Amino acid sequence: WVLEATKYIRYMSLGDETVATGFEGRFSDDRGRRLLITSGDLKNGAAAVDWSNRHRRVWFSAGSKWTQAVLSLLNEDAPFLPRVDAVSLVGLHGLDRGTPVFVMPESLGSTIGSEIAKEQWVHYSEGNMVDYGQKYELKEEHLTMEQLRSWGFPLVSSMVQLNRSDVMTPIIAWLAAAPLRATVTEFPSLAVLGGSGSGKTSLLAELLRSWYGLKEEHNLSRGSTPYGLTQWALGTNALPVWYDEYRNQARPENLDMVDQLLRDAWTASSSSRGGYGEDKTKVRTMKVTAPIVVSGESEFEERSHIDRAIIIKLPDKNAPNGMNVEQFRIFINSIHQPGRLGRQYMEWVAHQLQIGGIVPPERALDRQEQGNKILHWGWNLFTRFAKEMLGVEGLGELDLKKAEDARDAADEHAVLTALGDAIESEGVDQQGRKVAWLQENAHGQKLSIIALRPHQFHQWAIRSGYRFPGNESATRSWLTERFSDAMRTNTGRVQYSDLFNKRIQLRGIELVGVMEAIEEDIRG
Structure with missing residues (x-):
């Protein structure tokens, strides 16, 4: 040969x-x-x-x-x-x-x-890389302006009507900014959260299929390994990678993996990890370059995730302004192939970059402000594309009410973050006694409880620089409402009630809840 x-x-x-x-x-x-x-x-x-x-x-x-x-x-x-x-x-x-x-x-x-x-x-594809053609579709087409607008105009006009403006405009803005992730140093992930039946998975599935021809999400509750799921986030800097079923019932090792991806994706940084691939003893350096989308029922508890993400929490029931998601799916099937919108948009973006028509936003000092800047940038690009190429005008302003509400509520999570830090660093009061600790379950179940001395914990948190949304009484009330029906004060040993319906994850540990204690009692 x-x-x-x-x-x-x-x-x-x-x-x-x-x-x-x-x-x-x-x-x-x-x-x-x-x-x-x-x-x-x-x-x-x-x-x-x-x-x-x-x-x-x-x-x-x-x-x-x-x-x-x-x-x-x-x-x-x-x-x-x-x-x-x-x-x-x-x-x-x-x-x-x-x-x-x-x-x-x-x-x-x-x-x-x-x-x-x-x-x-x-x-070129290295031997161990994933094939993005398995999950995405961005076929090249040569369309006239008339052909482009014949399907693009009704598609975009109906897309923005799928839910409230404070839900749709930030999601679309993020999708428009995602292909340009490589042009900015810090880029937020997108988290679409909501209860069962809220429509989050259906909404994202149709949006990502329409934009990037995505055929299937990565489900954290199924049999995929953390290594396999991680590879998709390492091989692209432009295609959104979607992880669904972010909730406590998902596989713990997959949740841990996504938690780390959310941290690394902010700056497209590298982290070294072992236990992945065929050789479990080998430490691998993984650089998370992809724009990350997460959806599920569990809210973010860690400040590091809250500050690095655009969080959109859907109401319990889908509230479309006009067309519902199922109608939208049928509609886009009838007028265009999956990924056509994203392909045309990326061709427009490439041309704009060539002629200097796209300028990345200046970097903000605050993470939340940086996330807002990315959204404003993305929305501006999308409205320009829609007007110039699809003939769509009057899309309105970017509505950040949902995203800002999620961040305002996140101040409460400072209590939980401080709780995790107090346990990990073995925070003590001025007499050298622990303010919080893990109390292992006496029945051999793989669950734990945090034993907490509320007054001492609150004083320690203030000394450590945490900003809580209220005084000590407010902290106690928030913990009571979040974790138990009745926090109990005891003088002899740790007591706790049945909190099994309020399990949470904290630093990889599944917790039944938090109870109040006077002194540390390991035997309790």
Whole structure:
């Protein structure tokens, strides 16, 4: 068989580090199929045999002498071949060169950008990476303005009517900002929360299907492993990754994983973790680059999550202004294919980036203010796109009432955050006695209770810099209402009532509740 090199490629890892050079080429007897070969594939005979087997060819020699000879021949052709960059990260690249482009795998849809930019980039997939074409669909289409508006105008006009404006406008604004996540340092996750039957899953499913052709969410209650779920958040900087069933009944290891993703996604930062993949002992560095969407029944309890997310809490019953979600699903099936809106929007964004028509917002010092800036930016981009490309005007202003209400209510969670810190740091009063501690369940169940000395805890929290929404009496009342029917004062031993209907998660520990204690009594 004969390999013909067509492009010289510089390979890159998930960041900017070059990990190998390579070539794009084709077999002389199969010119229609593109293939990639790296210097790593020709480092020795075993690697060459493995590469050949993957491409249904035979490599007879096991020695390194011949693989190096082939690599030398390819390198001699390199100066005469078009030079392109290959990236494994699906999403936005080329900003530093003035040729912005959304690099896509062939299974998902062709790369989005100018013809010149598209010629400079190619996507490659490492062996352990997920295939975004399995869950997303962004097919390329060449539409006239009349064709675009024939389905785009009614689609957007009905989309904004699916719920109240303080629900729909921030969600749409976030979806519009998501493909540009790589242009800002800090980007919030989106959390759509609500009780059973509130319509959160149905709403997100149709919005994400319409925008990005998403076929299925990642369900935290099903059999997926934390490692498998995490991989989707590492391989893109533009496609929203959705985790559903965020609630106490989900698999604890999956909840822990999502909690860490929410922290890391804010700055697209890396964290080192073990226990994932085939080799459980190996520590892996994971950089969370994707925009994250979470939905479920459990409210965020940790301040680190509240400050890093746009939280939209749906009312118990869906309250559409016009069309309900099921009608919307039928409607979009009749007028356009999944992902068409997102594809057209990303093509518009790529062009605007090319001509300097998009300027990222200045970074805010406060996390909540940064989240608001991202939403205003996203809403502005969406309304511009809707007017210029779809002919939709009068979408109104961004309504942040729901998001702001969620953050105002979050002040109460400072009590819970302080509670977790008091236990982890073994906070003590001025006499050196603990203010809160875990009381293990005496019946062998995997549940715990927090034993708390309210007066001493409140004093410790104030000294530690926490800002509670009221005085000591308010703190006691909030804990009583949140965790038990009657907090009991006792003088001899810890007592607690049946609180099993109010279980919560705190720092990975499932709690039955909180009860009041006078002194620490481990035996109690």
